Amino acid sequence: MSLLEVKNLRVSFNTPDGVVNAVRGLSFDLNKGKTLAIVGESGSGKSVSTQTITGLTRGAKVTGEAYFDGVDLLTADASYLRKVRGSQIGMIFQDPLSSLHPYYRVGWQIVEMIRAHESVSKQAARDRAIELLNLVGIPRADTRIDDFPHQFSGGMRQRVMIAMAMSLSPSLLIADEPTTALDVTVQAQVLGVMRTMQEQFGTAIIIITHDLGVVAQMTDDVVVMYAGAAMETASRREIFYNQHHPYTEGLLQSLPTQGETSRLTPISGTPPSLISLPPGCPFEPRCRYAFDKCREETPPLREVFADPDHHSACWLSTDQDERVRLREESYAREEATA
Amino acid sequence: MTNPATTPAATSTGDPLLRLEDVRKLFPVHSSSLTNRDRDFVHAVDGVDLEVRPGETLGLVGETGCGKSTLARCIARLYDVTSGKITFDGRDVTTLSRKQMRPIRREVQMIFQDPYGSLNPRRRVGSIIGDPFSIHGIGSRQERKRRVQELMEVVGLNPEHYNRFPAEFSGGQRQRIGVARALALRPKMLICDEPVSALDVSIQAQVINLLLDLQDEFGLTYVFISHDLSVVRHVSDRVAVMYLGKVVETADVDELFETTRHPYTKSLLSALPVPDPDIADSRQRIILAGDVPSPIKPPSGCRFHTRCPKARPDCVKVLPPLEPVLGDPPTHSAACLHPLEVGEDMSRSTPQIDDTETVVQLREEGAK
Numbered sequence: 001m002s003l004l005e006v007k008n009l010r011v012s013f014n015t016p017d018g019v020v021n022a023v024r025g026l027s028f029d030l031n032k033g034k035t036l037a038i039v040g041e042s043g044s045g046k047s048v049s050t051q052t053i054t055g056l057t058r059g060a061k062v063t064g065e066a067y068f069d070g071v072d073l074l075t076a077d078a079s080y081l082r083k084v085r086g087s088q089i090g091m092i093f094q095d096p097l098s099s100l101h102p103y104y105r106v107g108w109q110i111v112e113m114i115r116a117h118e119s120v121s122k123q124a125a126r127d128r129a130i131e132l133l134n135l136v137g138i139p140r141a142d143t144r145i146d147d148f149p150h151q152f153s154g155g156m157r158q159r160v161m162i163a164m165a166m167s168l169s170p171s172l173l174i175a176d177e178p179t180t181a182l183d184v185t186v187q188a189q190v191l192g193v194m195r196t197m198q199e200q201f202g203t204a205i206i207i208i209t210h211d212l213g214v215v216a217q218m219t220d221d222v223v224v225m226y227a228g229a230a231m232e233t234a235s236r237r238e239i240f241y242n243q244h245h246p247y248t249e250g251l252l253q254s255l256p257t258q259g260e261t262s263r264l265t266p267i268s269g270t271p272p273s274l275i276s277l278p279p280g281c282p283f284e285p286r287c288r289y290a291f292d293k294c295r296e297e298t299p300p301l302r303e304v305f306a307d308p309d310h311h312s313a314c315w316l317s318t319d320q321d322e323r324v325r326l327r328e329e330s331y332a333r334e335e336a337t338a
Numbered sequence: 339m340t341n342p343a344t345t346p347a348a349t350s351t352g353d354p355l356l357r358l359e360d361v362r363k364l365f366p367v368h369s370s371s372l373t374n375r376d377r378d379f380v381h382a383v384d385g386v387d388l389e390v391r392p393g394e395t396l397g398l399v400g401e402t403g404c405g406k407s408t409l410a411r412c413i414a415r416l417y418d419v420t421s422g423k424i425t426f427d428g429r430d431v432t433t434l435s436r437k438q439m440r441p442i443r444r445e446v447q448m449i450f451q452d453p454y455g456s457l458n459p460r461r462r463v464g465s466i467i468g469d470p471f472s473i474h475g476i477g478s479r480q481e482r483k484r485r486v487q488e489l490m491e492v493v494g495l496n497p498e499h500y501n502r503f504p505a506e507f508s509g510g511q512r513q514r515i516g517v518a519r520a521l522a523l524r525p526k527m528l529i530c531d532e533p534v535s536a537l538d539v540s541i542q543a544q545v546i547n548l549l550l551d552l553q554d555e556f557g558l559t560y561v562f563i564s565h566d567l568s569v570v571r572h573v574s575d576r577v578a579v580m581y582l583g584k585v586v587e588t589a590d591v592d593e594l595f596e597t598t599r600h601p602y603t604k605s606l607l608s609a610l611p612v613p614d615p616d617i618a619d620s621r622q623r624i625i626l627a628g629d630v631p632s633p634i635k636p637p638s639g640c641r642f643h644t645r646c647p648k649a650r651p652d653c654v655k656v657l658p659p660l661e662p663v664l665g666d667p668p669t670h671s672a673a674c675l676h677p678l679e680v681g682e683d684m685s686r687s688t689p690q691i692d693d694t695e696t697v698v699q700l701r702e703e704g705a706k
Binding site: 041042139153154155156183184185186187188189192210211212213214215216217236237240241250251252254255256257263264265266267268270271 | 401402508510538539540541542543544546547550565567568569571572605606608609610611612613614615617618619623625626628629630
């Protein structure tokens with residue numbers, strides 16, 4: 001059952017340097033209780049898209065639709081969005097220190113959030129806050145509830161954020177680079193907490209990240225973004241073991257894999273400017289398979305490998321055997337000339 | 339990895355290029371009381387012994403607060419150590435004066451994590467890279483320009499951009515500028531402090547390849563600091579793992595990953611996200627409880643005992659020496675009284691002491 005349906009989302013900003021087309025036609029579906037990863041590097045448009053959906057971008061020109069629970073958030077009024085944010089859609093961001101108010105005790109911040117949406121007594125809200133802090137693994141929650149954000153470490157703060165985001169049992173949690181600023185062992189803790197939340201509350205999660213390792217353990221489905229558009233959408237296993245799009249392939253190839261000591265295979269070149277994008281496919285200048293059509297016509301997202309859940313915005317053959325053959329040829333050629 | 343054919347005979351006797359003996363770096367903390375009697379110190383580096391052989395890459399890993407960056411700056415003498423000895427290329431450089439350090443600085447260079455903070459935004463790139471030459475009084479102006487442009491080519495930058503400012507370059511390109519600057523005087527050793535962490539994934543690979551190629555071409559020795567174990571595994575010959583100011587394990591890279599001895603190293607490896615769903619699904623996951631303790635009041639005995647799944651009473655009292663355990667070769671040392679056997683499943687261990695983070699967490703879980 002579809003919880004969130006995004007159709008052809010476009011977001012652009014007017015800047016002194018020109019119009020920045022941050023998101024250029026993004027579409028995806030998210031079902032209840034599932035986890036979707038939006039993967040991309042800086043400038044891909046991954047953060048702007050979710051922020052726009054929840055009404056957090058200002059001064060942007062927005063077109064498209066984003067149906068959440070049947071209502072198009074992009075045309076909803078401010079008071080509706082305020083209601084939805086927090087109670088039905090929870091959000092956590094990359095840097096918990098800037099998301100928590102430094103002057104207010106952590107418990108107060110959670111209680112305030114609860115009481116802004118529900119009419120419960122202070123005590124009842126406080127009890128719920130302690131329960132949530134316990135749930136996210138803050139030790140001695142009943143005393144720590146009265147601490148200030150700076151008295152927590154980065155990982156703990158992120159867990160406080162998760163507690164706050166979950167306090168009204170939202171059906172969707174959007175986590176924007178939740179673990180990027182954290183150490184690896186703390187990252188593992190925070191991801192574990194998110195999974196627990198999902199199990200307890202049946203929450204759907206959108207996790208925005210550039211870390212493919214996180215994607216491999218946390219998700220059901222993946223959207224790979226580049227230069228403001230979706231390049232490939234597929235299930236987790238398909239993205240890792242059966243990619244179609246050369247950008248997805250390039251990302252996976254450029255990662256240092258366990259125990260291999262040969263040279264890495266980076267993607268040559270750099271991401272394009274979102275102000276002056278060339279016509280055709282945005283990835284074409286860096287693509288090892290590019291041919292004339294790629295420069296002339298932008299490929300739409302189309303079904304590949306006869307899999308209705310696997311789409312790729314690429315002109316390469318949609319036949320699986322052919323695609324694999326092309327990949328092997330290209331890498332063999334590279335080895336030979338190295 | 340290194341190419342033996344091009345390693346320099348920096349010390350023909352086979353001595354290490356760099357040796358650290360019981361190096362400590364303490365930073366005083368301002369006490370909040372009016373009397374300065376109880377001065378607290380941050381034990382950033384608290385007794386480190388390390389060796390780096392010529393031509394090799396030593397990976398230095400650890401999480402925030404382990405002291406690896408401080409250690410890097412001590413090696414480069416950007417900080418003065420509080421105590422201990424640093425020997426570089428056979429010479430004791432621990433307490434050399436600024437003037438005496440000058441010639442040594444040509445041999446040890448550093449590249450930094452933040453490609454935006456490590457370049458002066460007001461200076462043109464050509465002069466940034468040319469700085470080492472002018473500081474050490476090498477070459478005429480034209481000579482310098484020529485050498486700088488050569489360096490720019492070597493690191494994959496367009497030499498025609500000589501007069502541009504850092505702001506006109508991307509993160510990955512700025513990192514290349516930093517590398518060019520570090521290479522200007524043909525140093526023997528390069529300390530790379532998280533050189534790719536701030537870069538996008540697709541650019542990281544480019545810079546890593548560049549560093550490896552340069553190592554082969556110029557016979558460089560690297561100390562490579564990173565929190566990203568997969569990158570460290572790829573570039574290093576040997577690895578040292580740090581926790582709270584001390585080295586807890588050192589080994590040849592494959593041995594560290596295959597024959598892990600120290601529980602902290604094991605937890606670190608277990609926490610490493612692997613971009614492979616099958617492996618991610620089937621892995622033994624060890625999730626450490628709590629946070630890294632404060633380096634102002636490090637725990638007694640083994641620093642890791644407060645979070646260690648295998649903690650025993652002696653771990654609280656005894657500081658384990660860093661030495662080979664369980665019959666390991668001399669190249670593999672671990673600072674642990676109860677090191678891991680091969681194939682040991684640490685996820686089944688429970689600590690046998692009270693009041694550690696793990697115990698508190700387990701207690702609270704049990705009470706629910």
